[in-house]
Amino acid sequence: MKVTNIEKLKEKILRSRDKTKTWVTVCGGTGCQAYGCQKVVKAFQEEIKRLGLGDSVGVRTTGCHGFCERGPLVVIQPEGIFYQRVSVKDVPEIINETVVNKKIVERLLYKDPQTGQKIIHEHDVPFYSKQKRIIFGNNGLIDPTDIRDYIAVDGYQALSKVLFEMTAEEVIEEIKKSGLRGRGGAGFLTGLKWEICRRVSSPVKYLICNADEGDPGAYMDRSLLEGNPHSVIEGMVIGAYAIGATEGFIYVRLEYPLAVKNITLAIEQAREFGFLGDSILGSEFSFDLHVFKGAGAFVSGEETSLMASIEGRRAFPRQKPPFPAQKGLWGRPTNINNVETWANVPLIIKKGADWYSQIGTRTSKGTKIFSLVGKINNTGLVEVPMGITLREIIYDIGGGIKDNKKFKAVQTGGPSGGCIPAEMLDLPIDFDTLTKAGSMMGSGGMIVMDEDTCMVDVARYFLQFTQEESCGKCVPCRLGTRQLYEILTRITKGEGEEEDLKRLEDLAKTIKAGSLCGLGQTAPNPVLTTLKYFRHEYEAHIKRKECPALSCKDLIIYYIEPDKCVGCLLCLKNCPVGAISGERKKVHVINQDLCVKCGACYEVCPPKIRAVSKYTGRKKEAILKKEKQSKE
C-alpha cells in the first residue's frame, strides 16, 4: 500500500480501532527482556484467551519505558495504571482484578520510598513526573513492530509537511533556528552541518545514522531504535530531502540484536507504505535506507572510522579535513548524525523551531536523554530539559544513592568524559557546562558513584578500555593510553611513585594534543578529572599504600573481628578457595595467604553480626604484623 495522504491514513487507522478496548502494555526493552518480560506477555495472552476476553482486551509489547530498575513493567491503558516487577504468577490477578473488575492490585504498585505513598498512575511516579519526555514519550505507547501505531500518534506527518510545503532550504533554516545540536557527543549544530553538506554539489550524497553506541553505561540510542524506530527513519528522510541525499545507512552496534531486528522491520514497513523508496508519498523525492551491523569495535563510533567500516575495511579513522560533508563514504559528500539527533528532527518540524528552542538553555536547546546507572536507586533512561541540575537528576528523578551511601561523583561522557564531584551537584547540565567542568556530554551516560567507588580504579578502568579499543593507527593514542593504563595499574597495586602524578599529567597532555581522532584526544579525560577533583585519593594510594574506598584488591584485607564472630560457619562455607578455618561457635580466621579477596565472606556475614571488616593502609599492616607474630 503506497500512501499519498497521511492525514487520511491516520484517520482510517483510528477509525478501525476499538476505543473501548483495554490494552495491557508490557515494556519489551532489553532490560525488561532480561527480567523475563516475554514470559509475562505470553501469560497475559494465554489468560485472555482462556477467559475469552480477546474482543475487549489486547496485549501490546512496547518499547522501553525507561524505568529499568522496576521491570518488568506493565501499564494498563487507557487508564495508565502502572504495575512494576510483574511476574508470570501476577498475571491472572491483574486480569481478574484490574482489567475485569476495575480494581487496583495494591502490592504491584510503585511505592514512593520517601513518602511511603503508593502511586497508581505512571505519570505520577516521581521518576516520570519530573522528566520531559518529548522524544521518548511515545516509546511506552506504541508497538514498534507495527507502523500503524506510529502513524496513529501523528507519525510521518512532519515528512509530509516537508515534502509538500517546504523547500530544502526552509527545512535547514528551521533546524538551524531550533538550535538543535548533535546528540552524539560533540554537540555540533545540526542545521549548520546539513547546510554545509547541501552546498557541496554532487550527484550522489549519503546519509548515515550513527547507532554504534559504544560508551559503556549509555543505551538511549538502543532504546529509541528498539522502541520507536520510525521516528529515526522519519528524521532521516527529512534530512535526506534537506541535504539532497539519495541513500542512507544505519550503522547499529552488534551487541544490540533487538535494535537491529526492529529497525530492519521498520524499514521494510516504511518501504511498503511508501515512506522510503521511489517517489515518497507520491512526491518527486526518492530515498532508501539500509541497516549495517557493526562488528564490535568501539572506534567505529568515530565518523571516519564508521565509514571505513561500511566500506569493508578496518575501522581506522583518518585525518580531517576533508570532512565527511566534502569527502565521506566512497569519497562522496556524507552527512552523519546520531540516533537521538535524528529522532529530534520530526518533532522540530511538526511543532516548530520556536516551540523547540524554548526548551533548554541559551546554548543547548531541547531535551537530552541520559542513562542513569551505577549506584543509584532508580536505574533507567531519563529525558530532561537541558539546564537541569545534577542534583535534580540524581535525587529527584533517580531517588538518591543505593543503600543510603554517600554520593561521591558522577561520570558523564563515557570513556571520553570525566568525573564530576559532589561539590558540583548544582551544576546545570548542558554541552558547555560539562565541557567546562572537564567532562563532556558524550552520548549521555551518567554513572553514579558512591563512597565505595575508588576514583583511581575508575580512571584505570577507563584507560584499560581505551587502550584495548585504540585502533593502533597513531602513536600517541596507541602507546600513550597503554602507558597511562600501566601507571594507573601500578598505583592501584600500591606500587606507585610520587613522580607518577606528574607523569600522568604530562602523558595526558601529549595524548590529547597528538592523537588523530576523538578517541585519543579525549581518552585522558577520566585521568585528568579524577586528578583534578580526587587528587587526595591518588596520594593515599601512593604515599600511604591505602585505598580510601576499600576497593583496590591489592591494598585491602578482609578480617574477621574475633569479638564479633559467633562462629556460624556461613563465611567458611561460602569461601570459594577454602581460606577460612574454624568450627561451629568458635571464632573463624581468614588465611591471608590463601584469600583471593572476592568478598564472599563480607557479603554473607549476617548484617546483625557484621564480623567481617575490610582494612587498608596502616591498620591493614598492623593486623598482618600481629597475625605473623602469633604464628611465630
Added chain:
Amino acid sequence: MEERKRGQLVHLLHQAQSKEGYISARAIASIAEKLNISEGEVFGVVTFYKAFSLRPQGKHKVTICMGTACHVRGAPLILDELERTLGIPAGETTKDGLFTLETVNCVGACALGPIVIVDGEYHGQMKPREVKKLLEKTGENLNRLNEP
C-alpha cells in the same frame, strides 16, 4: 559499483561466523575470491573486529558485562570468580571445548548489573558466590573442565 563490492565484507563475515561459529581458513579464501581482494586483507579485517573469531567457540558461551555500571557494582570480582572456576582467562575456551568465556563492554541492561549471560540468558545482580551454581546449571561437570 565496483567500489561498493567490498562493502559486503563485514556482512559476509557475519554470515560465516554465525554459520560455522568461527571464521575458517576456507571462509577467508572464498570471501576473498568473491570480493576480488587478497586473503590478507580479509584476515586483517577479521582480526580487527571483536565479533569475529579464528578459533571454534565452546559449547556454552559465558559472557560477562564489563560496562561502567557493572564495574562499579563489582563485575571484576565476578570475572575473577568465573576465570577461577573455569580455569581459563577471558577470551579463551576450556580445553574440553565446553565453555568459552568472553567479556563485553556493555549490554545496556545496567539496572541488572553485574550481569553474566550464559547461552543467551541474562543473569542479573550476580554475586561471586553464585558463579559456580550458575555454571552448574548448564549440566556440565565443572570438576573435569580442563582435562584433555
